[in-house]
Amino acid sequence: MSKKIFIDFKRCIGCRACEVACEMEHGEARIRVFEFPDLTTIPFNCRHCEKAPCLEVCPTGALYRDQDGAVAFDPLKCIGCLMCAVACPFGVPKIDEVNKIMDKCDLCSERRAEGKLPACVSSCPTEALKFGEINELLWDREGSFVSRLKEARERGEKEPIYLL
Amino acid sequence: MEELVPVVCPWCSVGCRLYIVSVNGHPRKIEWDYDHPNTPNKGKLCPKGVASYQFTISPDRLKKPLIKRNGKFEEVSWEEAIRYVAQKFKEIIEEHGPEALAFLGSERCSLEDNYVLQKLARALGTNNVEFAGRLCQSSNFVARSKVFGSPAQTNPFEDIVKSKVILVWGYNPAETNPVLFGQYFEKALDNGAKIIVVDPIKTKTAKFADIHLQPYPGTDLAVALAMLNYIIKNELYDRKFVEERTDNFEELAKSVEEYTPEWAEKVSEVPAGMIKRAAELLATGGNATIVLNEGVNQHANGTMTALAIANLIAITGNIGKEGVFSGVIPGAHCGLCAAVPGVNCAQLPGPVPLNEENAKKFSELWGFEVPRKPGLHYQAIFKAMAEGKMKGIFIMGQNPARSLANSSLIEEALEKAFVVVSDIFPTETTKFADVILPAASWYEKTGTVITQNRRVMRSFKAVKPPGEAKPDWEILVMLARELGVGEYFNYSSVDDILREINRAIPALKGATPERLNSNLEGCFYPCPDEKSETPRLFLNGFPTKTGRAQLAPVKWIQPGEVPDEEYPLWLTNFRQVGHFHTGTMSMRSKSLIKRWPEGFLMINPEDAKALGIRDGDRVRVETRRGSLVVRAMVTDRIRKGVVAMPWHWGVNFLTKDDAIDEFSKMPELKAVTCRVTKEVVE
Ligand code: SF4
Ligand code: SF4
Ligand code: SF4
Numbered sequence: 001m002s003k004k005i006f007i008d009f010k011r012c013i014g015c016r017a018c019e020v021a022c023e024m025e026h027g028e029a030r031i032r033v034f035e036f037p038d039l040t041t042i043p044f045n046c047r048h049c050e051k052a053p054c055l056e057v058c059p060t061g062a063l064y065r066d067q068d069g070a071v072a073f074d075p076l077k078c079i080g081c082l083m084c085a086v087a088c089p090f091g092v093p094k095i096d097e098v099n100k101i102m103d104k105c106d107l108c109s110e111r112r113a114e115g116k117l118p119a120c121v122s123s124c125p126t127e128a129l130k131f132g133e134i135n136e137l138l139w140d141r142e143g144s145f146v147s148r149l150k151e152a153r154e155r156g157e158k159e160p161i162y163l164l
Numbered sequence: 165m166e167e168l169v170p171v172v173c174p175w176c177s178v179g180c181r182l183y184i185v186s187v188n189g190h191p192r193k194i195e196w197d198y199d200h201p202n203t204p205n206k207g208k209l210c211p212k213g214v215a216s217y218q219f220t221i222s223p224d225r226l227k228k229p230l231i232k233r234n235g236k237f238e239e240v241s242w243e244e245a246i247r248y249v250a251q252k253f254k255e256i257i258e259e260h261g262p263e264a265l266a267f268l269g270s271e272r273c274s275l276e277d278n279y280v281l282q283k284l285a286r287a288l289g290t291n292n293v294e295f296a297g298r299l300c301q302s303s304n305f306v307a308r309s310k311v312f313g314s315p316a317q318t319n320p321f322e323d324i325v326k327s328k329v330i331l332v333w334g335y336n337p338a339e340t341n342p343v344l345f346g347q348y349f350e351k352a353l354d355n356g357a358k359i360i361v362v363d364p365i366k367t368k369t370a371k372f373a374d375i376h377l378q379p380y381p382g383t384d385l386a387v388a389l390a391m392l393n394y395i396i397k398n399e400l401y402d403r404k405f406v407e408e409r410t411d412n413f414e415e416l417a418k419s420v421e422e423y424t425p426e427w428a429e430k431v432s433e434v435p436a437g438m439i440k441r442a443a444e445l446l447a448t449g450g451n452a453t454i455v456l457n458e459g460v461n462q463h464a465n466g467t468m469t470a471l472a473i474a475n476l477i478a479i480t481g482n483i484g485k486e487g488v489f490s491g492v493i494p495g496a497h498c499g500l501c502a503a504v505p506g507v508n509c510a511q512l513p514g515p516v517p518l519n520e521e522n523a524k525k526f527s528e529l530w531g532f533e534v535p536r537k538p539g540l541h542y543q544a545i546f547k548a549m550a551e552g553k554m555k556g557i558f559i560m561g562q563n564p565a566r567s568l569a570n571s572s573l574i575e576e577a578l579e580k581a582f583v584v585v586s587d588i589f590p591t592e593t594t595k596f597a598d599v600i601l602p603a604a605s606w607y608e609k610t611g612t613v614i615t616q617n618r619r620v621m622r623s624f625k626a627v628k629p630p631g632e633a634k635p636d637w638e639i640l641v642m643l644a645r646e647l648g649v650g651e652y653f654n655y656s657s658v659d660d661i662l663r664e665i666n667r668a669i670p671a672l673k674g675a676t677p678e679r680l681n682s683n684l685e686g687c688f689y690p691c692p693d694e695k696s697e698t699p700r701l702f703l704n705g706f707p708t709k710t711g712r713a714q715l716a717p718v719k720w721i722q723p724g725e726v727p728d729e730e731y732p733l734w735l736t737n738f739r740q741v742g743h744f745h746t747g748t749m750s751m752r753s754k755s756l757i758k759r760w761p762e763g764f765l766m767i768n769p770e771d772a773k774a775l776g777i778r779d780g781d782r783v784r785v786e787t788r789r790g791s792l793v794v795r796a797m798v799t800d801r802i803r804k805g806v807v808a809m810p811w812h813w814g815v816n817f818l819t820k821d822d823a824i825d826e827f828s829k830m831p832e833l834k835a836v837t838c839r840v841t842k843e844v845v846e
Contacts, residue, residue: 011350013338013368015741020211020755024193037799039371122196125208126346 002069003133004048005107005121011128014041018120018129022105025119028096030105043129045120046071046092046105054084054093054104062102070107078102107131168195169626170684172613173205173213174272174606175744177494178344179615180205180213181684184607189628191217191607202685204321204617210342211742211756217607218753220627224589226602227631237600242632242642249558249599250646252582253288256555262289262535266545266554269295269507270561270636271496274611274623276661277636279505279513279668280653281560284640287532287649291509291518291539292554295502296567297494298542302828303466304456304492305503311474311714313707317491317616318483320688320699324348326487328450330359331442333473334384334459334834338368339741341493345369358449360442362387363459364736365766365808366801375442378803379432381736382723382835385465388472389718390428390436391443392420395479400447402481409705410478412715419717431720433805452482453489459736461492462833464823465721478713484702493616495739500614504669504689509539513668529668530652541829543568543821550577558643559585560636561603565592566746566814569831570789570821586639591748603636604629605749610658611635612680614689618698620675621686637661724823724832727805731787731837733771735818737811747812763813764795766802767840775840782843785809787836790817793843807840 016033022045023029031045048071055063055071062077063084078101084093085102093104108118116122121131130137166187173180181203183195194214198207205213229245230237240248256264267285269278278295285293297305301315308315324330325348337345353359353372361373362384370376379387395401396417406413425436425443446452454477460469482488506513512534516522523534540548546568548554554577568574571592578596585594586601594600608629614620629635637658644653655661659677666673671690679694680686687697705711727734742760744750751757765785767777777783779798784791785807792814802808809815816833823832 011346013342013345015210015339015342016759017209017211017214017342019759020214021209023755024214037801039366039368039801116195122198122207123209123214124346125205125210125343126350128346 002048003131005045005118006130006132006134006137007043008128008130009040009042011126012041012043013126014039015125017123017125018043021119021123025108025111028103030103031120044090047090048107053087053089057083057087059083066106066109068107068112070109072106072109073102073104075099075101166192167626169624170197171607171626172621172623173209173497174216174749175212175497176341177497177499177616178204178341179497179613179617179619179621180209180343181621182209182213182216184217184626186626191220191627200685203621204347204615204619205343206347208343208347211759212744212750213343215753215755217627218755219749220605220607222589222752224752225630225633226588226590226600227633228602229632230600232598245599245601246642246646249584250643252598253556253647256582257288260555263292263537263539264553264555265290266292266294266540266557268557268559268562268564269293269502271296271300271494271499271502272561272606273501273636274498274609274658275501275505275614275665276611276658277560277640278502278507279661279665280637280640280655282505282507282513283530283652284644284649286534287530287644287652288647289535291535291537292545293507293539294509294542294545295507296496296542296562297499297503297508298829299462299567299831299833300458300494300496301461301492301499303461303463303825303830304470306467306828307470307474310471310716311478312483312702313714314701316618316701317489317493318701319486319489321348321489321617323487323489323700324453325351325355326451327352327453327489328357329446329452330357331362331446331452331454332359332369333362333454333456334461335455335457335493336363336367336369336738337455337493338372340457340495340739342741344493352453358445360445364803364806365738367738375438375445377434377438377442379434381734381806382463382465383432384460385469385472385720386423386428386431387434387439388469388476389420389423389720390425390439391446392416392472392475392479392718393423394425394440394443395447395476396420400444401479405481406479409484410713410715411710412717413479415717416475416479416715419719423720446476447480451487452480454482455489455491455493457492457494459834462830463835464724464825464830464832466830467825467827468718468721471716472718475715475718478715483713484706486700491616495745497615498613500616500618501612504614504672505665509541513665514671526668532649532652543824543829543831546574546577549581552580554581556582557584559583559593561587563591563593563746563748565596566816568821569816569819569833571814571816572790573821586636587748588633589748589752591746601639602631602633603639604633608633609635612658612662612675618689619686620672620680620689620691621684622680723835724820725835725837727837731839733838733840734806735785735787735836735838736806736808736834737815738808740810740812743810743812745812750812762795763792763810763815764797765840766797766799766808768802768804768806769798769800770804771807772796772798775842777840777842782845784841784843785818785838786841787818787820787838789820792817807838
């Protein structure tokens with residue numbers, strides 16, 4: 001399984017450090033933070049789908065899967081046909097109006113080549129953004145839940161714990 | 165040549181480390197510092213930290229010294245500018261005495277810059293030396309000094325994670341110190357900690373709250389008194405701690421007898437039941453982190469509120485051990501860089517009080533007589549200026565035209581004196597300057613910082629200053645020489661200055677250039693020798709006369725203004741994550757100004773409806789001092805009866821200068837009354 005950026009909305013404080021970090025790295029922020037009136041904040045970037053519709057419809061091969069599994073992008077091959085933009089269920093690929101080609105998250109391929117985390121993940125002060133392999137992350141989450149169950153038991157909390 | 169230069173973030177006081185990747189002295193990008201896991205940020209940065217070099221390359225930077233002639237600024241050489249300033253200052257001293265001069269230091273400059281500034285003021289014979297800490301932490305400074313013998317933040321941030329209860333008072337760390345919030349507060353919540361937030365606004369921090377109390381601005385004191393009352397009356401306090409480690413419990417208990425939660429409900433409109441729940445959780449929930457900020461400090465009754473909270477910390481036993489935390493976390497990165505070396509009208513480096521004994525000690529150390537008469541505090545300097553008594557001022561990296569209460573009055577005062585400003589940008593204050601000196605910005609000089617967590621660290625020069633800009637300490641040394649006191653300022657590097665500081669301030673003796681240059685994680689102040697540091701304070705007692713915490717009686721003090729028919733709404737103000745203070749730097753950072761473009765007014769839907777205001781309307785906000793026009797944001801994130809604006813856009817035209825805290829000299833910056841009307845566009 002490839003590595004991806006996972007988003008834990010609960011931790012996010014809408015500080016937009018991820019946006020600014022991405023903007024400083026790529027000139028334009030490819031991750032965006034949406035803020036709702038009730039203070040829910042949702043950072044959103046390319047999901048690097050396992051069965052990526054954008055990649056499937058790209059007629060020139062400008063979109064491709066790189067060695068780490070990211071849906072990366074070769075600007076030299078892009079003809080600006082917008083097929084990917086239409087195919088993406090999340091509206092991720094955006095047109096770069098000046099160069100008439102598409103622009104999207106590539107999980108910071110240059111940073112990854114140097115062994116660094118993607119810029120947004122490097123910065124995110126709350127660790128709402130995590131870079132990793134899905135099974136590892138889920139395993140972690142299971143682990144922390146189970147350890148909490150055990151702790152509660154050890155504290156002798158009166159309420160019995162049911163898993164529904 | 166590409167270099168990776170280690171720096172400390174120039175914005176807030178968390179003290180995040182990062183690298184600047186610089187090519188031949190020009191910043192190319194930042195890189196996160198994941199190499200020093202013991203620094204507070206562990207690599208992480210907020211948006212201001214990420215964008216932190218953008219303003220340094222702004223075309224607006226001041227590059228040459230300027231002298232105002234016939235109302236116009238002309239470029240001059242450094243020699244001419246310094247000669248001119250020195251001559252004017254000498255004239256003022258001869259005609260009116262040194263007390264007609266004032267010096268302002270800065271929480272944005274280094275420890276060394278500030279040390280040299282206060283020393284120059286004192287070498288010239290005046291204690292009129294202040295910085296914006298007066299408008300920031302002074303209330304808490306007074307209160308905690310009284311109760312604990314020291315105002316300092318007590319424990320390393322790691323102890324926040326170990327706390328079971330977090331009380332956040334008048335403070336919004338999720339917005340003002342995001343790294344602190346994400347790396348420590350949220351992790352405490354992961355461990356099951358409960359969080360109590362006291363704030364009239366539903367902030368990003370309040371979103372995480374288990375209990376959110378929303379008092380009217382300026383009535384936090386009532387809530388704190390009621391919590392004391394409830395905890396004492398119901399004997400929920402930490403009996404052992406109170407007996408062994410505090411004095412004056414009876415006096416304190418007596419002083420809060422009348423302040424029941426029901427009384428506080430009437431004053432603050434926080435339901436008594438919620439005050440009780442919060443008090444109970446704080447007293448019985450386990451080890452607590454208790455943090456506060458400007459919502460407590462910036463009031464004419466701020467010291468009393470801070471005092472009540474210090475009492476709460478003491479009687480619940482949440483100090484002087486591991487796993488608790490208390491203190492303030494200012495918005496500016498280096499308040500302690502100015503506070504510790506005594507940039508204060510009544511303190512000398514240490515800081516120690518300005519008294520005969522200390523003045524004598526420093527006279528011996530420095531080789532000149534330290535003036536004994538206390539100087540004027542920040543707001544009083546400008547009052548004296550308005551009255552024509554303060555003839556000259558040297559302003560280092562401060563923007564009093566926007567940062568002090570009642571800006572119109574400050575502008576009038578600045579018109580009347582000989583004003584010298586050293587800064588990195590033209591500001592609202594430089595408009596009134598007679599001489600402007602171009603200073604190097606944070607990444608353009610090497611210097612020492614003391615973060616609010618008392619961590620002393622070095623930040624290194626990563627970028628070449630633009631044009632002829634120079635580090636502030638160099639400017640001050642040139643000026644000292646021209647003023648004929650150069651013999652006391654024989655420094656050729658920041659290390660020379662730091663070595664003198666090592667001798668002048670015992671608690672910094674061990675923070676030597678060698679130690680800080682080779683150990684980027686720095687050390688916790690006090691560090692009395694090169695091997696030691698003090699991550700936790702008060703483990704073996706308090707620096708008070710008896711070694712025990714001095715509980716202090718408290719009482720209700722009315723805020724500076726309360727709503728009436730003419731001005732029926734409370735007005736308060738807050739910070740935004742993307743901006744810093746008066747915006748001198750952050751509004752010149754393109755990634756920040758794009759995302760946080762303008763001021764606005766938060767207003768509750770009920771108030772808005774009554775005034776016929778809809779979301780996005782332009783409204784005029786008016787107080788007895790002035791008015792501003794902004795867009796309305798209609799939202800139930802603010803309680804009814806209160807409106808609020810981010811303070812970065814000129815809010816001090818509305819604040820109140822003539823209600824001043826009697827103990828800390830803090831003006832009423834956070835609770836004034838106003839009326840709001842819809843602006844009709846012709
Ligand atoms: S940096 Fe992290 S906390 Fe801040 S907006 Fe982005 S995801 Fe949210
Ligand atoms: S651009 Fe859209 S479709 Fe393509 S990988 Fe990203 S999220 Fe999936
Ligand atoms: S949290 Fe404070 S110190 Fe850290 S990056 Fe942000 S402004 Fe800088």
